[in-house]
Amino acid sequence: MSGLSISRRGLLAGISAVGASAALSACGAKTGEGSSTDAAGASADTSGSTVKVGLLNSLSGTMAISEVTVHNALLLAIKEINAAGGVLGKKLKAVSQDGASDWPTFAEKAEALIKDDKVAATFGCWTSASRKAVKPVFERYKSPLFYPVQYEGLEESPYIFYIGATTNQQIVPALDYLKKQGLTKLYLVGSDYVFPRTANKIIKAYAKAKGMTVVGEDYAPLGSTEFGTIVNKVKDSGADAVFNTLNGDSNVAFFKEYKSSGLTAKSMPVLSVSIAEEEVKSIGTQYLQDQLTAWNYYETTPGAANTEFVAAYQAEYGKDKPTSDPMEAAYISVYLWKAMVEKAGSFDVAKVKAASDGITFDAPEGKVTVDGASQHVYKTARIGKVGADGLITEVWNSGGPIKPDPYLKGYDWASGLS
């Protein structure tokens, strides 16, 4: 299988190299020379009347439940931008690649987007494992990736723009909220990969400094559906609340088991950081009602920009389709890139990066500002509660956008983390 796809890709690279060198000898104006070993030769092709942008999401596998919606939101933003005249007078052409919930596939497809399609920018990835897998690829080819999902922080790649929340815009405010509610004994449940493990390291450091206790910690393999024992352990632990960093379909099995064991949002609330409106719908509202979530955006967030976004999304994909935080971040990431390109007056990656600081956008979640130094975004933290209709309503917010601090340098208790 993989042998076949590699050889096919090699063939494609070969064909495009031949094509590129033919074009070079014919007119001598092509910028993207085809030598496949030369990283600089993979620079974006922006010479035509259209510009290609890459969309890299899992359209199949265990993460597809979440990532397909992000893909849809990206397509919507591109369609709107094209309808309004494109970027610097050029129409955008989306090239979609399926990461298939498999991290090496993500790296392979990222390389194909940059080298074969010569995209000007790439939008996508969900799990931190997939981001870590593609990071060296984007750094090697000096091509920008716009990452739309909340993540565990402790990372600043010069070629990644982090449009989702970092820890001090999501996990830290969520802990503040739990502490304020008097829920100080926590049980940590997560999927077994980089985001939950790093997030829980931060939670434990916070708990130690602020007088909270972590009474248990368990990880299930990504895609696992057997939660009987973990739920029994949670039940016996005497915890006040569960901090849930499970990703993808495991949430379905976890909440089914949670409910059948008799635990409820009243007796032991679960605060989830990877469950948004779309997941609520597919897990089933009956299992999630009154449980807590931490995000920066909900479908119910007030404001004209959000009303327009929700209406546009539902007109495109159906009345019953909810919008969620990662979708909103994906949607605004295309607009933020557009604003950077227009400020720079060029698609050149170095110029776009230099222009990024201070870019603002009137987003559905409220006004966001790009912090050029960290390539993160100022965002407002919002804690929500799942309602009977499957929508999430805000119960608390941070009062205003929080400055991104991916390394938690502004927090004394986090000094031991790196």
Add this chain to the structure above:
Amino acid sequence: MTVILNQSFTGISIGAVLLLIALGLTLTFGQMGVINMAHGEFIMTGAYTTYVLQKSISGAGVSLLVALPVAFLVAGAMGALLEWLLIRRLYTRPLDTLLVTWGVSLMLQQLARDVFGAPNVQTHAPDLLTGNISMGGGITFASSRLFILGLALLSVLVLTIVLRLTPLGRRIRAVVQNRDLAEVSGIATGRVDRVTFFIGSGLAGVAGVALTLVGPIGPTMGTNYIVDAFLVVVVGGIGQLKGSVITAFALGVLQSVLEYSTTVSVAKVIVLVAIVAFLQWRPQGLYTLRTRSLA
């Protein structure tokens, strides 16, 4: 005490799931010696059958009950078709059977992806099966797990009765024990093979219905369970119903005890190491079939 009781119940319910997914395989792999890599996709077929029925029949409880026989028939028919089209031509070539059925498994996964879409889907459990039964003192049994346990035990019972007491079962056992002698005695071994495959695949379909109560339904769900199913059959002893039943529950309880005292990933490692060690000591599995054949 509460912990021990709750954990044993969890272990037994893990065992019930293992038993259900392995039961069909004890027939096709165990009795017939066919390594059917597409067995997991028959589980998937059963799960999607439940999903489709729930879309057309409104009540969650009714559709679940209807799904059990329908999934058995649908998955069984697919199994019989696979046997008739491909496997019967490959009975003497086990390695080719493995590769061919693996190819079929990939095709079925892609088919499901095209028909139902790549994202996983869910069914809604009837209200009766989303709660739990409290035994007092903090001991609770999840009703969905009790249902799966009951279904697994019922399947074993029915299969035992069919194999032991019916003419069909007698013919199946005759073909398994000595194919040539059965054939000269006038048994149409080809037809018996097809029926055996039908039952084995149908049981995978029933397992698929049960799994909709536990987790999501997706094109690759079968691959998540197929390894566990083969483990149960190999450890239990090839072709031994008794062995599979004991192994499934033993592995379930072992897994849950280890998960409780260590972590999920460590428990998985220890269970696999234990299985390897066991098979070193007893390569033929827990039980073996005693025959007079020279082979």
